[in-house]
Amino acid sequence: MLIYACKRLGVAVLVAVAVSLLTFSLIYLSGDPAMALAGEAATQQDIEYIRKFYGYDRPLAVQYADWLTKALTGNFGYSHYLRQDVADIIFSRLPVTMLLGACALVFALTLSIPLGVLAAMRPNTMVDRFALTLAVVGQALPSFWFALIMIFWFGIVWRLLPITGTESWVNFIMPSVALGYYVTPAVMRLTRTGMLEVLASDYIRTARAKGLRPPVVLFKHALRNAIIPVVSLAAVQFGFMLGGSIVIETIFAINGLGYLAWESIQRGDLPVMQAIVLILACFYIVLTYLADMLNAFLDPRIRVA
Amino acid sequence: MSDILEVANLAVDIPLAAGMLHPVQGVSFSIGRGETLCLVGESGCGKSLTALAIMDLLPRTAIRTAESLTLNGEDILNAGERRMSDLRGNAMGMIFQEPMTSLNPSYTIGNQLEEALLRHRRVSHREARDRAVMLLEKVGITAAASRLRQYPHQLSGGLRQRVMIAMTLMCGPDLIIADEPTTALDVTIQAQILLLLAELQKEFHMGLLLITHDLGVVARVADRVVVMYAGQIVETGTATQVFAVPRHPYTQGLLECIPIPGKTRRGANLGAIPGMVPSLIGELRGCRFRERCAYAMPACAADVAFRAAEARDHVYRCLLTPAECAGNARRKVPA
Structure with missing residues (x-):
């Protein structure tokens, strides 16, 4: 190891x-x-x-x-x-973007993994169809449009959620959903495919032959093996969300790194752009490394590779 | 001898786009304590599905029906998934064909062994570990305590199959079903594993349902033999009866396919059964072997019932006696 x-x-x-x-x-x-x-x-x-x-x-x-x-x-x-x-500018903006990215990731994972598991447990049923439809719709909707629709209904018509700012956690709901839903389809489909494959494997049959309860078979024996590619994908997607939050931050007027990047590109502020690119790239590297380590923990065969 | 497992008229049906598939039909047998029953037949004859049907581990689409199915006198046909999961791994265990893929790659051997016991018994982790070590030693694994920390990919196929055997023994089951446990192993390991199974079966006084297509294996370990062809039992009897005087033409054909020391002449050709297994889709009537049978008659197209040989527990599904078959021998198609 x-x-x-x-x-x-x-x-x-x-x-x-x-x-x-x-x-x-x-x-x-x-x-x-x-x-x-x-x-x-x-x-x-x-x-x-x-x-x-x-x-x-x-x-x-x-x-x-x-x-x-x-x-x-x-x-x-x-x-x-x-x-x-540049360091001062960036480190004043970074926490907001990190928080947004983390919330979006949590939203995406808590929605997509259970949905993927459900779809795999009951392939070609209503649950599965619903999940696939959601995936197709999710992949097809541009996030700026989805964000604007949400602002219109939740922010303006029903007045449930604030539409700008970063004052409290309520402000982060819509941006997190808007940023996270884009990741959901990919994670969901990968979970579903992985689970389908694992559930058909010999060691799941062994687990059932041991008389293990369905939840143990599903979560201990199946999900742990199916989740490995999902971890890698989620890490990449998290990096992507940190860098790709430009549109969402602009729409919701969130003073984060994405918004700063957009401003800097506009005014040709090279040192800032440089620092943002470097920091985000390093985040990617760190995340990928962490995902590799998590996978090695999950799958003992990776450790010897 | 009270029977551990009783199967009466078991059938498995699988609906397919092309029609209803009948891979197992009218299968009946019973296994007593300390008895080894070998289920013999070629690939696709329904052996494995029979085993999975007993364990209630059939694929979701398969439909299982039976007159009765009992384990230690308890009805397991209508037991429900909850009760079945209490029995699986506890009163009955199963060893699968593929040791390479039958263990979970993500957990240590120890974890997977202990889990089997912890699921069914109120024991501490320590006790579970001690039993795992004891059984690993019993199945011939050296340095058992340190093996517990190893992962399946660190073990060879033979070792993994030994681990699988130890795993099914964790709760001391009454019945073990072994579905071609040696098919995926080296020839040198095969004999070891089979002898091990036979020994353990004697020691723990369990019933053993051994599924195989290796007649050499059957001759060595079986008390009783059930020969299956195309989803049906064609002959059943004690190993001695079936090997001494095989009644059904299919059994005869099977035995001609293997060399028997002292019986097969040096240089003589081994037999082969011509033709292919019939499709099992849709309504099936008559003897299923008749298309490949050298002694087939028009009457074979009607349903063929079991008939008893001289010994009452030796039955076979054919219209002819071996003597009549021999009389018809000139009709035999040259192989």
């Missing part, structure tokens, strides 16, 4: 290095950063001055090493637009 954990950690670090290289090269993606900073009316002299001032004249390797060491110590540079440390 320890060997496996170390191996996966090595891979994760390598991926992180690759991501940091890509993120760093973002600065040069849109041309000369000094020229972009100086603005359109700048003279050649101004540009040269800015290039020197921000260190863009040094060799790329030196710039990268400098940027990376700073990033590792939590220094993501300075937003010239907001005149604030």
Whole structure:
């Protein structure tokens, strides 16, 4: 288990290095950063001055090493637009997005896993059809449209839920549902497929031949094996929700990372964008690593791989 | 000898798009305490379904009917799932064909063994573990205590089948059903496992229903033999009776297929039964073996009842006696 954990950690670090290289090269993606900073009316002299001032004249390797060491110590540079440390900006927005993502994930999992299990227990019945219909509808509805529909009914017509802000947990209901429902179909279908496969397996027959009660057969013997691919998917989806909450955060006016990313792209605030991409990518890596570890815990055969 | 298991007129029907499939029909037998009954027949003859029907583990779509089905005198035909789950793994256990896939890959051997006992008895984890160690040693697994912490993928097929056997013994069942327990194993391991089963059966004085298509196995361990063909019993008797004078042409054919030391001439061709098993879909009448039988007559198309041989407990489903078969031998199609 320890060997496996170390191996996966090595891979994760390598991926992180690759991501940091890509993120760093973002600065040069849109041309000369000094020229972009100086603005359109700048003279050649101004540009040269800015290039020197921000260190863009040094060799790329030196710039990268400098940027990376700073990033590792939590220094993501300075937003010239907001005149604030990037780290401060990001860490004031991050908790909101994390909370939203977590709520959305909890919503998605508590809806999709039981539904997937039910559908697998009774394939081709009403429950199964209902679950599949929900999956198709869920996958087909764009989340911005779904969010607006919810705002219209729950927020405006029935006045049940607040439509903006982050003051209390009630504010998070609609955004979480809107963000989470998009993940539900994939998780639901994967759970259903996995359960169908596992329920038909020999060791489930063995478990029943031992006289085990249906809940034990279902949850101890079947779900644990069926859930393994779901864990990997959920980890990726959680990362996706953190990064992909731009639309939802914008609609519900939630001051999170997604909203910040959108703002920064609009005003070309490169250091902020860079930091967001790096942080989200690292979240992905950490989540994938955690999912791998959880799977290794669930399935002893993975540990030796 | 009181019977542990009594099966009377058991049938399994499975509705298919093409019609009703009748994989098991009119199967009756009984197993006494300490008795080994071998259920013999080729693939698809309904052996495994018979076993699953007794355990009430048939696929959801299958329909089970019977005149009576009793375990230790208790009706298990109408017992209901709750009572059945109390009996399964407790009064009767089952060993399956595929040791490689019959254990849950996610749990340790110890967990899966102890679980079987903890489900049915009020015992502590410690007691369950002690019994698991004791039984693992009994089935010939060395370093049993450390095996408890291992996972199925760390064991070979033979070891896994031994674990399966130990698992069915956890509650000390009265009846063990072993569905081709050695088919998936190496030939060298097969004999070991079978001898082990036979030994344990004697030691614990259980009834053993052994399903196999290996007649060599039957000759070694069986007290009684039930020969099935296409979902029906065609012959049943004690092992000695059936092997000495097989009555049904199908049993005769089966026995011609295997070499018997001292009986089969060196260099002589072994027999083969020509043709294929009939489709079991829809209404079935007459002897099901008649299409492949060398002695078939027009009368075989009507229903064929059991008839007794000289010994009363040796019955077979054929219109002809072995002597009459021999008289008809010239009609035999060259194989």
